[in-house]
Amino acid sequence: MFQQLFKSIQEKVILTPEEMELCKTFFIPKKLRKKQTLLQEGDICIYNAFVEKGILRSFSMDEKGNEHIVQFAIEGWWITDLSSFLTNSNSIYTIEALEDSELLLLTTEAREALMDKIPMFERYQRLLLQNAYIANQARINSALTETAEEKYTNLGLAYPGIVQRVPQHMIASYLGLKPETLSRVRKQINTRSSF
Template identity: 60%
Template sequence: MFDLFFKKLEDRISLTDAEKELIKSHLIPKKLRRRQYLLQEGEVCKYAAFVTKGALRAYTVDEKDNEHIVQFALEGWMISDLYSFITGEPATYTIDALEDSELILMSQASRQELMQQIPSFLQFSYFQIQNAYIALQRRITDLISLSTEEKYTKLIKTYPHIVERVPQHMIASYLGLTPETLSRTRKQMAKNK
């Protein structure tokens, strides 16, 4: 279960066997059934989750009961309510499993301890936060500047596995569209091919 986690980690940093064992001692394996929550809005996000199997989503629900998906996570990806995880404030997102999933969890206290004990883990954590910020900035720019067709095309090219595994109404939510708008866009794109 830890193989994929350590492969991703070692793609970025070098670790000794002792460092791997120390990191492993801080990891918590967790299984979620489809539709089971990892985090609910209002709770404090105590863990960052690395997906080893399955698919999850992070979303918020507005006052009209509409879901707004902000992130998907498939195998090899991390997911959390980063603001809540870092600050200890209540989460604004709910995270649940779209498929039966297997995760590796790490608490903020464990993350802090590992960053102090393993200098390269500090480097890895910095890299993770930096990439999360870059992805967020790109996502915001895309949402406000791309056309509906451009948003969908970019999603297909960048994350083809999401489109294969996630229902279209959730993809529409992620893109800031109604399911009907996404359906019309897909039909128009198919017609134009």
């Protein structure tokens, strides 16, 4: 149940076996079925969720009902609305499972207590936030400077697991493309690679 979490933690910091056991007591194990939501737009996000198994997406919806995907999360990743989670404000996002998923949920109180009891967990959280900030900058740069083909190709290179598991119209939404544009781009790539 904690395999991916401890793999993620141990990639960044070292926890003692006692600390790992203590760590387990702060997480709420939660199974989510495909299409079930962890967070609904308008609610306060009370969990930071770690994905042990499955895949989730976070999206907002515009006035016309179009969904805009801001994040996917596969095994070993965290997903939340950080702004809502840290400031207790209403979320503008919905977080939904794209497959049957197994999560480990951390409340704000549990996160604070865990960081207090295990200093290495605080370091782990800091490194995660640092990496998330870098990834966000890269995403903004990609949105501003890359062509549709570059966006798709780079996403596939960086996160092949996501491109293979997520429906293409969601990939298009994540990249800020229309589904027909992504379809055309994929056709062009396939045509070139078949020569």
